[in-house]
Amino acid sequence: MPxxxxxxxxxxxxxxxxxxxxxxxxxAxxxxxxxLPRPTAHGILRTLREVGxxxxxxxxxxxxxxDGLSSLSTPGWDRHDLRSRSMNWADALxxxxxxxxxxxxxxxxxxxxVHHVFRPDGSPQRLRTNETVxxxxxxxxxxxxxxxxxxxPAARELDLHRYTGRTCTTPAALESHLAVARRRGVATSFAEHEPGIGGAAVPLRGAGGLAVGALAISGPVEHLFGSGGTVRTRLLDQLTAAAGEISVTLGHS
Structure with a gap:
């Protein structure tokens, strides 16, 4: 073992x-x-100071x-601050x-x-916030x-309400989807909340790589997915690039 x-x-x-x-x-x-040599100790303390x-x-x-030690149980990003840091990239996406x-x-x-931009097919942008899914x-x-x-929460603690015939309604089915998401680095939904509408999402990360939120795209399943049910490469590349840029503003390196 290492x-x-x-x-x-x-x-x-x-x-x-x-x-x-x-x-x-x-x-000293x-x-x-x-x-420890003073330069080594200073480097450690500087890093600990930067993360709070x-x-x-x-x-x-x-x-x-x-104060950061007392808030280890939360990601540490205010929802309004997260919205302000992500809106430009979300709009461009x-x-x-x-x-x-x-x-x-x-x-x-x-x-x-915390931020929702709705602009399908070049139509005028509409913003919606303070909703839940x-x-x-x-x-x-x-x-x-x-x-x-x-x-x-754990999957078994959720109310797995059925929205469509494709909705995960058992903890085992949901855990299987989550395992695939972790392996691929992207979570997907295929007409599970609304008929004909799919989605793809990647995490937004802060300092140290901690996931503090998520960025998603949503649209008709035929627009999002190619053969085999995988997200079209062009769309996934844009999604991950935007999430990476937002994560940099949140302190991820």
């Missing part, structure tokens, strides 16, 4: 030290306590535990694909749409179930 990752061990030790000392510490104190786990007083330059575009976040057992019957929802377990 050994422990030294940089993670050192970061964990730095956090334990800061959390247990009871007072702010200087870089931290480096000496951890038996450590904070540094601008006047004294002393280090303390950051709608224009380039001719699909409706959704940006969503988990909210209980449904997906809350089911998790088990939409690509957006299945994407969050597959990639954001921190803030989504």
């Amino acid at each position: 050994g422990a990752i030294q940089s993670i061990e050192r970061a964990a030790a730095a956090l334990r030290l800061l959390a247990s000392t009871g007072r702010p510490l200087a870089l 104190e931290l480096a000496a306590a951890l038996d 786990f450590v904070q540094q007083d601008p006047g004294s330059a002393l280090y303390t535990v950051g 709608a224009g380039g694909t001719g699909c409706a575009v959704f940006v969503g976040v988990p909210e209980g057992r449904v997906v809350s749409l 089911p998790m088990h019957a939409t690509a957006l929802g299945k994407c969050l179930l597959a990639f954001a377990p921190l803030v989504t």
